[in-house]
Every structure is written in C-alpha cells, then in structure tokens.
Amino acid sequence: MHSPNLAALRRPRLEAAIVDLDGTMVDTLGDFEVALNRMLRELALPAITRDVIGTMVGKGSEHLIRSVLRRVREERDADGALFDQAWQRYVHHYLAINGQHAPIYAGVVEGLAALRARGLRLACLTNKPIAFARPLLAAKGLDGYFEHLFGGEAFERKKPDPLPLLKTCEALGSAPARTLMVGDSSNDAQAARAAGCPVVLVSYGYNHGHPVCEVDADGFVDSLAELDGLLGSG
Numbered sequence: 001m002h003s004p005n006l007a008a009l010r011r012p013r014l015e016a017a018i019v020d021l022d023g024t025m026v027d028t029l030g031d032f033e034v035a036l037n038r039m040l041r042e043l044a045l046p047a048i049t050r051d052v053i054g055t056m057v058g059k060g061s062e063h064l065i066r067s068v069l070r071r072v073r074e075e076r077d078a079d080g081a082l083f084d085q086a087w088q089r090y091v092h093h094y095l096a097i098n099g100q101h102a103p104i105y106a107g108v109v110e111g112l113a114a115l116r117a118r119g120l121r122l123a124c125l126t127n128k129p130i131a132f133a134r135p136l137l138a139a140k141g142l143d144g145y146f147e148h149l150f151g152g153e154a155f156e157r158k159k160p161d162p163l164p165l166l167k168t169c170e171a172l173g174s175a176p177a178r179t180l181m182v183g184d185s186s187n188d189a190q191a192a193r194a195a196g197c198p199v200v201l202v203s204y205g206y207n208h209g210h211p212v213c214e215v216d217a218d219g220f221v222d223s224l225a226e227l228d229g230l231l232g233s234g
Contacts, residue, residue: 005218015173024182032057053209065087130150181198215216
C-alpha cells in the first residue's frame, strides 16, 4: 500500500468522522451467507458461497439481491415478481439472524473511542437498510459512539454518490474538508473524493473482489485502532 497522504489527514483540523458499517466495523458476511441461502432455498435456487457474496456487498441490499439472483440464474435478470419475492424472504431471514454471524473487527471499539477522545463528532453512514443497521449497531454495543446513523434509504442516492456524505456533514455541522471518511471500499473512497472529504480505508473489508490498495485514498489501516496514530497530534 502507498504511503499515507499526511497533509490531507493532518493539515485541516478534523471536526468529525463518518464511518462505514459492513466490512469496516462489523464482518457481516456470515449474516449475508445465512440469510441469502435461506432465501435461495425457499425459491428453489442454487446456493451461493461466502466468497462470491463478498464481491457483491457494498451498494445496498437491493443491489445485493439482484446480483445474487443474476449469479445463481446464470446472468439472467430477475423479473419483478421474483425480485419482490426474494426481497420479502431476504428481509424476513436477515432480521431473524441479524448480528448472530457477524463479529466486530478487532480494534473497532478502541478506534472509535480514540476518535471520540479527539473531540470528533461521529456518524455511521451505510448503504445497509436502517432496519438492519440500527439493531446491528445496538447488538454490538457500537450505537453509543455515534450522534447520527444514516442507512441506504436516508437520501435520494447511495454511496459512491457524494450526496450521502454531504448530507451527513450537514447533520454533523462539519465542513467536508474537516470530516474524515472511514470505509473499506471504492464506494467510500469515490464518495469521499467527490464530496471533498479526506478518506482512510481499512485493509480487510469488502472491495468488490479487488485489492483495496488499488483504491485512491489518503491512507490505509489494518485496524481502526491505528487511526489515532495516523491522524497525529494536530
């Protein structure tokens, strides 16, 4: 991975941070695998593997369902009736197991605590539906770190569009240049670049099956606990 852009991360005095959820704070692939395969079984469709699911995560649950249906039906698009049925069963199964197969990544609690200790205001911004995201954060004991939580339906467009980041900055009362985006994929980085936010990516998340080190970001960390050192004392 390339050297961090310390000027972008340290020169503006940071006031806030926006943190992604899936692949950044919580490893939710296990939840996806269980819920999706229960859905597929009910639809009499072939199962899908965890590794394949990991390449499809990040652009919202609707996109995930459509991608899975195309994959198991050998690239044929799902018609509206099949998607609607799949979506209904997926929501049912996901809510039933939400968080049960999804451990917090090492260093997340320490990293969030350090950001708060720096005086930063925190928001969680995810493409995940709010009905999934809110109970997941609560179950993992992470909800108390965040002043705001915005899910995939909160705004007219999702990441990688910059709109969710700009709206989240407004809610936090911070300028984009003083608001750090912390994520795991090109979705987060592209949205941050377009919004004017500095961006740090974790090395371990879901980047659509591509190496995260190839993404244009200001820095990379192997754990959120490393963020404090990366940001320095300024």
